[in-house]
Structures are given as C-alpha cells and as structure tokens.
Amino acid sequence: MKKILFGLALVSGAALTSCKGYLDEEPKLKQSNEITFSDFESLNSAGAALYGMMQSASWYDGEFILNGELRCGNAKNPLSVSGSGRYRVQTQWNFNESSTYSLWSYAYYTIARANNVINNIKEELKIDDVTQEDLDNLKAEALFMRALSYHNLICVYAQPYNNNTDTLGVPVVTVTENGTPARASVKTVYNQIEKDLLEAESLISSDFSRSGVTDPAAVASKWSIKALLSRVYLYMEKWQKAADYATEVINSGKYALMSGDAYINSYASDVTPTGGEVIFEVYGSQKNDYWDDSGWTHLPYITREDGYGDICATSDLYDLFADGDIRQKFFYTNNGDIFCTKYAGKEGADPKQTNVPIIRIAEMYLNRAEALLKGASIPGCSAQADLETLAAARGTKASNATTEGVFTDRRKELFFEGHIAFDYARCNRSLTRTDFDDVSNKDVPYPSYMWAMPIPKREMDANPSMVQNPGY
Numbered sequence: 001m002k003k004i005l006f007g008l009a010l011v012s013g014a015a016l017t018s019c020k021g022y023l024d025e026e027p028k029l030k031q032s033n034e035i036t037f038s039d040f041e042s043l044n045s046a047g048a049a050l051y052g053m054m055q056s057a058s059w060y061d062g063e064f065i066l067n068g069e070l071r072c073g074n075a076k077n078p079l080s081v082s083g084s085g086r087y088r089v090q091t092q093w094n095f096n097e098s099s100t101y102s103l104w105s106y107a108y109y110t111i112a113r114a115n116n117v118i119n120n121i122k123e124e125l126k127i128d129d130v131t132q133e134d135l136d137n138l139k140a141e142a143l144f145m146r147a148l149s150y151h152n153l154i155c156v157y158a159q160p161y162n163n164n165t166d167t168l169g170v171p172v173v174t175v176t177e178n179g180t181p182a183r184a185s186v187k188t189v190y191n192q193i194e195k196d197l198l199e200a201e202s203l204i205s206s207d208f209s210r211s212g213v214t215d216p217a218a219v220a221s222k223w224s225i226k227a228l229l230s231r232v233y234l235y236m237e238k239w240q241k242a243a244d245y246a247t248e249v250i251n252s253g254k255y256a257l258m259s260g261d262a263y264i265n266s267y268a269s270d271v272t273p274t275g276g277e278v279i280f281e282v283y284g285s286q287k288n289d290y291w292d293d294s295g296w297t298h299l300p301y302i303t304r305e306d307g308y309g310d311i312c313a314t315s316d317l318y319d320l321f322a323d324g325d326i327r328q329k330f331f332y333t334n335n336g337d338i339f340c341t342k343y344a345g346k347e348g349a350d351p352k353q354t355n356v357p358i359i360r361i362a363e364m365y366l367n368r369a370e371a372l373l374k375g376a377s378i379p380g381c382s383a384q385a386d387l388e389t390l391a392a393a394r395g396t397k398a399s400n401a402t403t404e405g406v407f408t409d410r411r412k413e414l415f416f417e418g419h420i421a422f423d424y425a426r427c428n429r430s431l432t433r434t435d436f437d438d439v440s441n442k443d444v445p446y447p448s449y450m451w452a453m454p455i456p457k458r459e460m461d462a463n464p465s466m467v468q469n470p471g472y
Contacts, residue, residue, distance in 0.1 A: 037120035057297030058102035068421030080335035081309035093441040097457040107149040112176040117142040140204035144220040147196040160426040182465040217272040218283035243376035246368040255361035257393040282356040298352040299343035305334040313338040314435040325396040
C-alpha cells in the first residue's frame with residue numbers, strides 16, 4: 001500500500017474544494033471522509049472538484065506553461081514594458097529548491113483527491129438511479145486525472161524516459177494517508193500512468209460527458225483518455241501505440257482542424273466549438289475556487305503588453321512562421337517586442353479569464369507524424385501527409401518529414417501551450433538560442449542535470465525519504 005505525505009499538508013477527503021464552474025450543485029465542504037464518500041452524489045461532486053486546481057497559477061493558467069516557454073527559447077522578458085518583476089530566472093535556468101516549479105503541491109493534491117474517489121467507489125453506492133455505468137465513468141475520470149497529474153510531474157521533475165528508466169522519478173501514491181513515500185523510478189511512474197489510462201479507457205462510456213458542465217471539453221471523455229495515451233506512448237517511444245491512439249482520435253469524427261480566423265477566434269471562445277480542435281482543456285472561470293481575482297496570475301495579463309507584460313515571444317519563435325501562416329495573427333509588436341495573444345481572454349468576459357487547451361487534435365496529427373517517422377505503420381497514412389494536413393489548415397507549407405521537420409512543426413503549432421521544454425528533453429536535443437539577452441545559460445546541452453527541475457524545498461524538508469535531483 002502506497003502512502004503519501006505532502007510538504008504543505010495532508011489532503012484527505014475532508015479537504016475537498018468546491019468546483020462551482022462545473023456543476024450546478026457544489027460539493028460538500030469540510031466533512032469527514034466517511035460522510036463525504038457515503039453516497040454517490042457526494043462522491044460524484046468530489047469527482048467534479050478534481051478539475052479545479054488546473055486553473056491555478058502554478059499549473060495550466062500560468063507557471064507550468066510559461067516556465068517551459070521561457071526556458072527553451074519561445075519566450076523572454078520584454079524590454080518595452082517593465083512587467084511585474086516575475087518570471088525573471090527561467091531563461092537563465094537559475095533554479096534551486098527554493099526557486100523551482102510549484103506544480104508539486106497542486107498535482108499531488110489532485111492525486112490525493114483522485115485516490116479518495118477511486119478507493120471509495122463500491123458496490124453499495126448502486127442505489128436508486130445509480131448504475132454500474134455511473135460508477136465506472138466516475139472512476140475513469142479520477143484515473144484520467146491521476147494519470148495526467150503524474151505525467152506532468154514526471155516531465156518536470158525527472159529526466160526523460162529514454163534517458164534511463166531506472167533514474168529517479170516521483171513518488172507513486174495510490175492511497176491518501178500519512179506517510180513518507182520515496183521517489184519511484186521513471187519506469188515505475190510511467191507504468192502507473194499507462195495502467196491508469198488503460199483502465200480508464202476500459203471503464204468510460206463512449207458517449208460519457210459529465211452532466212451539468214459548462215464546457216464538455218473541460219472534463220474527461222473516452223477521447224481525451226485515448227489522446228493522452230497517444231502522448232504518453234510518444235514519450236515512452238512506443239511508436240506504434242502512439243500512432244494507433246492518435247489515429248483512433250483523428251478517425252473518431254469528434255474533432256477537426258480549424259482554419260483561418262475560426263482557428264484564431266477559438267482561443268477566445270467561452271466554450272470550445274463542438275467538433276473543433278480541443279479534446280481537453282481548462283475552463284477558465286471566476287467561479288472556480290482557484291481563480292485569482294487580483295489578475296496577477298492569469299495567462300492573458302502575463303503575456304500581453306496591455307496586461308502586466310511579463311513575457312513576450314522571441315524572434316526565434318516568430319521567425320519560424322512564413323508569410324500567410326494564420327498563426328502569425330497570434331503576435332503583435334510593441335516597441336520592438338513581440339507579444340503573443342494566444343490567450344487574449346474570452347469575449348464578453350473579464351479579460352483575465354481564458355480557457356487553456358491541454359490536448360488538441362493538431363497534436364494527434366503531430367504525434368502520428370513523429371511515430372510514423374520512427375517506424376510505426378498506419379495503412380494509408382504517412383508522416384509527410386500528416387504534416388501537410390496540418391499546414392494546409394494553417395495556410396502554409398509543411399516542413400519535410402524529418403526529425404528536424406517534425407520538431408519544428410510541433411514548435412510552430414504548440415507554442416505557449418507548455419510542450420516545448422518536454423519536447424527538447426524527450427528528443428534529447430541541446431538548446432541553442434539566438435534571441436537571448438539574459439546573463440547565463442544562453443545554450444543548454446543535452447544531456448545535463450538541468451533537464452530535471454529541483455524538488456521543492458518544502459517537500460524536501462517535510463519528507464525524510466525524499467532525495468533531491470543531482471546538481472541542486
């Protein structure tokens with residue numbers, strides 16, 4: 001039995017947080033585990049609350065995405081505006097245990113809550129209108145969120161899978177209790193992620209969509225599970241499986257590449273268009289308990305000159321786009337700095353509110369192209385054809401289907417969505433930057449200890465079993 005201790009505090013079922021943006025009926029607060037998980041309605045509300053923390057500034061509505069963009073040449077600090085003073089060490093790779101990603105606590109809080117849902121689903125809950133299908137769908141949601149959390153953690157705090165699967169990963173915990181868990185190997189963590197996703201895939205109904213949600217793409221589905229499997233298998237270099245799952249999602253007919261202004265405008269929509277690109281996303285809402293009314297922490301204000309302007313794009317990124325590429329519309333120039341409007345805020349809402357895509361159909365084409373290039377086989381498909389399909393939707397020409405071409409097209413499509421640093425690491429690429437005016441680590445070699453971020457000091461202090469990454 002795996003147990004868990006957090007540097008911040010133990011999270012039990014009693015500490016469930018409401019998720020008002022998702023359900024009409026909010027989860028119950030501050031109850032004992034026994035009461036909280038005693039009926040399906042309460043447990044289902046706990047399942048809804050699993051999605052809330054992703055809107056935290058430490059996760060998808062800020063740091064998790066922007067740290068990687070700054071580290072790996074897509075973003076920098078502008079000179080034309082003073083900013084707020086944040087995000088100043090990332091381009092220098094000047095990290096230590098007191099200055100690292102804050103993902104650890106939020107991801108493990110989510111894992112703890114997912115554990116509580118998974119471990120309290122039982123036969124006795126099937127009363128009144130509650131069916132086995134209801135229980136299976138709820139468990140699948142929790143398994144998906146646990147897997148996503150672990151994958152985010154392993155990407156940040158460990159070396160890539162293909163470096164050495166026996167190196168230190170992160171603690172694997174499946175029961176939320178007091179304890180001092182040690183770090184598991186990278187292989188063990190990936191095995192747990194794969195196990196959770198395969199079980200979730202087997203349990204969830206093909207047509208499942210959580211009732212009462214504002215944005216159906218902001219909760220788990222059969223297709224988000226398959227899409228995340230494609231991503232995980234890509235990172236594991238299980239090329240055929242990565243291609244197979246990407247193909248299932250592409251062929252589902254549920255999602256389609258968008259073109260022209262429809263694609264640009266989709267990032268500012270309140271709810272992702274049905275049949276559009278987004279498979280899974282964070283739904284940005286002031287009703288979420290992890291919304292910060294100050295505005296300091298949200299992507300639109302951090303990345304735009306008319307907000308706080310802490311971060312702008314580099315010419316290294318912008319110069320990748322040919323004239324006519326619709327993605328050029330995501331950029332504008334202010335006194336020599338190139339700002340990115342991918343997170344422009346929602347139309348008709350507080351400008352700080354934004355949805356954040358986590359998985360899109362475009363990634364499935366890119367995953368499949370890379371997997372096919374590496375030896376996978378899908379009848380009637382080729383890496384070049386997939387790159388050309390995506391490029392046609394963006395109004396430009398595809399790169400050649402080479403290792404470099406696929407990497408470049410991933411960078412052009414997935415910029416400011418949190419992929420770039422992990423793509424560098426898993427592709428074993430050294431970082432070379434041109435548009436760089438900081439003071440240290442302009443270029444970062446691979447391999448290097450720096451590709452795994454330091455474990456936060458608070459966790460190191462709280463858990464005597466925790467081992468820090470080398471170099472910190």
